[in-house]
Amino acid sequence: MTSPTGPSAGQAQIPRSTPESPWPVRIVSMKVGQWIDRLGELWVEGQITQLTRRGGGIAFLTLRDPAAEVSIEVTCLPAVLDRSEVPLTEGTRVIMRGKFSYFPARGSLSLRVTEVRAVGIGELLARIEQLRRLLQAEGLFDPRLKRTPPFLPGTVGLVTARASAAERDVRKIASERWPAVRIRAEYATVQGPTAVPQLIRALQTLDADPEVDVIVIARGGGSVEDLLPFSNEALCRAIHAATTPVVSAIGHEPDNPLCDHVADIRAATPTDAAKRVVPDVGAELVRVGELRGRGRIALRGWVQREAHGLAGLRSRPALSQPRRIVDSRADEVARLLRDARRDVRRLIDAETATTTHLAARLKTLGPAATMARGYAVVQRVTTDGENPVVRSVAEVEPATQLRVRLPDGAVRAVVMRAERGARVTEAVSPSKEDPK
Template sequence: MSSPAPNSAEHPWPVRSVSAKVAQWIDRLGSIWVEGQITQINSRPGTRTAFLVVRDPSVDMSLSVTCSPQLLQSLPVPLTEGSQVVLFGKLSFYTGRGSVSLRVTEIRAVGVGELLARIERLRALLAAEGLFDARLKRPVPFLPGTIGLITGRASAAERDVLSVAGRRWPAVRFEIRNTPVQGPAAVPQMLEALRELDADPHVDVIVLARGGGSVEDLLPFSDEALCRAVSACRTPVVSAVGHEPDSPLSDHVADLRAATPTDAAKLLVPDAAAEQATVTELRGRAAAALRNWVQRESRHLAQLRSRPALADPLQGLTRRVEEVERLRDHGRRAVTRSIDTEHRTTEHLRARLTTLGPAATLARGYAVVQRMVPDGDAEVLRSRDDAPVGTQVRIRVADGALRAAVIGKDT
């Protein structure tokens, strides 16, 4: 086939050329393996081609598949809508109607063992990324104002949650999103409901609820997209999927795991009667504790009042009065004795000073002769040589002093 002219507004390619190029590019992909979930099977008797639709359960994307009816009939387990399969085939672009289809030559139904192995691999991956870390779990409120509930329409799980929660706390409010909980449409609709409830500011906690079932039935709750969406929610999420032995991956990424939907209602909504009984009990215990404390302190005060120090506060002082008087008299006597002793000592010293003093000597008839020195103090005469004739002298006697002059000397 000749190459078309360069593409431009003046030289546009015809549709046949575009379709041929698209077919060439798709044909280069070759044969591939594809995994998905069957959502539609159309195989009519007498036809040469069976038509299927396979979709990705994590996102809203599907692919048309064609095969021979004999291939479907030869499978050991008949395929049904919702079956998880692995297909081998080659993509083809049909230029006549501009559509892409996968022509398959081999179909393998994914068994329970393979599903469990894939779940375990995804479990290890999410655990390595820290989505199971207990430190990331958000606390669930004690009494949520509004509970978001994602569950199947008119399901037993919905009835269990609503009835149990209503009996335990009649004022509880729910924001319900009914979605498929199994099959090809389950994951996309649950993701959309999860986004809506997480964006609602009135919703305090979200519950994923479903009854028990087989591994295939519970497969949407182990979907990677759903697990990552639960982990990314800002609102606490409670996983109440299946029965006690069931453990989908949503149980591990959720902030709280409930064994059953009924258990979720019991974990989220307190029992009003039990809470009232607890409040009554605590009030009685608080009143009893207060009474016991008052009685204990009253007995303690009574014991303090009965002690001698408080019964007769002046008794201690009364007992000390005599001791104080005795010590005061003893102190007074000691001071008086000390004063008398010092007085006698002073008198004795005074008598000695009087006896030894010059006045006493003068009183016995002695006199003190002093030589008068002009412009100077009088000097005591100790020798007659110090007073030549004519020297002015001062004679001091017991009752006064005399002035005289030396008129002569006697031997």
Template sequence: MTAPESQAPRPSAQTSNSAENPWPVRSVSTKVAAWIDRLGSIWVEGQITQINVRPGTRTAFLVLRDPAADMSLSVTCSPNLIRDSPVPLTEGSRVVMFGKLSFYTGRGSVSLRVTEIRPVGIGELLARIERLRGLLAAEGLFDPRLKRPLPFLPRTVGLITGRASAAERDVLSVAGQRWPAVHFEVRNTAVQGPTATAQIVAALAELDADPHVEVIVLARGGGSVEDLLPFSDETLCRAIAACTTPVVSAIGHEPDSPLCDLVADVRAATPTDAAKRVVPDAVAEQALVAEYRARGAAALRNWVSREARSLADLRSRPVLADPLAAVERRAEDVTRLREAALRDIRRLLDGQGTTLEHLSARLTTLGPAATLARGYAVVQRVVAGSDPEVLRSVDDAPPGTQVRVRVADGAVIAAVMGRDKAGEQK
């Protein structure tokens, strides 16, 4: 709550402030005290970080800190409020206080004088966590699609945990047993109390900025709901969501479920489980490699055996067992067919030869030489400057025409002495 601006004291013309007319310290202190006094009584929520109750005094001094920011407020109250509280008040307790702010002009400090302190119960804390869970879920910070996969074998693992805690020992020992070469960048912070959130957020930002860190583990052992409150803080959840490096949340035991488990990329049930998820088991990986090698060798041997059987089956086939047998059988067929073809060709040639002889004999019988041999002659008219012409008519050979008479054994040259045409009287 703040006082309205209209209620703030305004300097009048008589009290105007300038380099020539400065206000004295007492005036400033008085004005600030008047301003703060206008705020009235208020309710404030925070976490107690310091309690100082001196015996025999009538005032107890406390420091109230904001769990989500590096801010605190001095508080004074009656020691009876602390002694008579229904729930023991200790450093780290979440409380709601009712009181009035006071400005001490002598020291220039502000203090909250409270008259009522109410511890925040578990039920109310859980209800607030559930409201924050719904808000972050509505913004998509729990979306599985935003989860980044963990590297198979990170070069460097960042670890945020309490100093000399069981969680730190579990993570380092288990990871070292599984993969001796693993390297850790450890950041020890408070893991409960009012300063835990700010320290964890700072360590997270430092490791996320380190280029060698490939995965960050946030580890803490089990505890009460109040002890685990820093890991359900909105500031830490948003810092985890903004990280570019995968984050593994290993807070508490299996039943514990702070909000950072939902925002982180991987939730581990325990710090030991986180170590198992971050680095592989060297023995298991070697056994797996040996198994893969054995399976690969067996598969190769089976493949070779299968292919050998296939080759044996192919070689056992007649065509491959005696490949020349088919050629030899075909060679016999070719020889038989060649002989049959030669016989047919000879028979055809013989038949054609006989036919040729018959035709030659007939041609010889019908030829001019045979006719001449029977006593006939061929008479040709001899014309100067040209080849002899066969005399076909007596009209073509007037008396005195030189003729060539061809007989069986040669030819004679004669001259026409006269002519005797068929049908005329001599």
């Protein structure tokens, strides 16, 4: 692949750079210059951080991005700066029109500016309003996301300028309200082009400290331009991403930068911020005293109510004369016991008479009574021991062994012969046995 190495159309083609055929530095610088030259003119927005006018008719400036630590070198004629409607100083927000130039001898890049416009207040406010709508649409202002600082923070993080009035106010008010409170300060520039990166760095440092319970971002009053860093998108998103509750105390009551909407609490002034995050020990002691007094009154009233109720219970007859109910029921219990005993005796007597009568009838109808009148029970003796009762002459044969039960015992007999219709049965070899 080949590419032109200069503006001249008839210049020779330069072969591709390889380890065997590397480009000289002059060729590399020339090609870089060609690519930069292709950018043409452009508009750039930023903040002036350094402005130097030299006697040679050239002004040197450093233009810095308001949200990041990125800057470029700018050169222009002093007349270009003089034509600005607003005096240009360090920190001024500007829009510049120019073209980049590459200097091969030094290997440096510079923006050659032909027109400079200062960003007006109206335009800044319009951009802030546009950013406000964007952040609100994304939910960064949602009240449901606001966190409540602890009642008594152990350590209060403070982001402010070194030795500023805001720092003095916060420390003074906090120590007056709660002398034991600890404040850890992280200092940052609170206006100008370097403010946003330093503020974000200080905020993230305090947010990473586990001992810091709440962070206060404090700054005194100022113009719209002075408070621009606190409406920066990067700072607002850093506040939203913090895990520690953040209190915004920027300027005075009329000042309303965007970080006030993103922070968990908006304080009108640094003094108000100290009052919001640090409780007043005097007021708390008074409140504790009031609560203790109310507690004593409530406890005394409760004891009196309970004592009155207990006295009412003790005055009732059931508790004042507990034996009275028993005594009044003793006669009734004795009468019921007598009635119960009488009824039980009557029932026992009736059942005894019934049992005696049934026993007599059973004895009269039983075989023992029949045998006592001269009858006997004849059983046929069998080998299995069942000895069935003989009820007919046909049930026995000659030589059958019999057992004859009498009232006072039993005898054994052997059948000699059977006579039908006869009244006497002859028995041989009688023997007396004990009744079974």
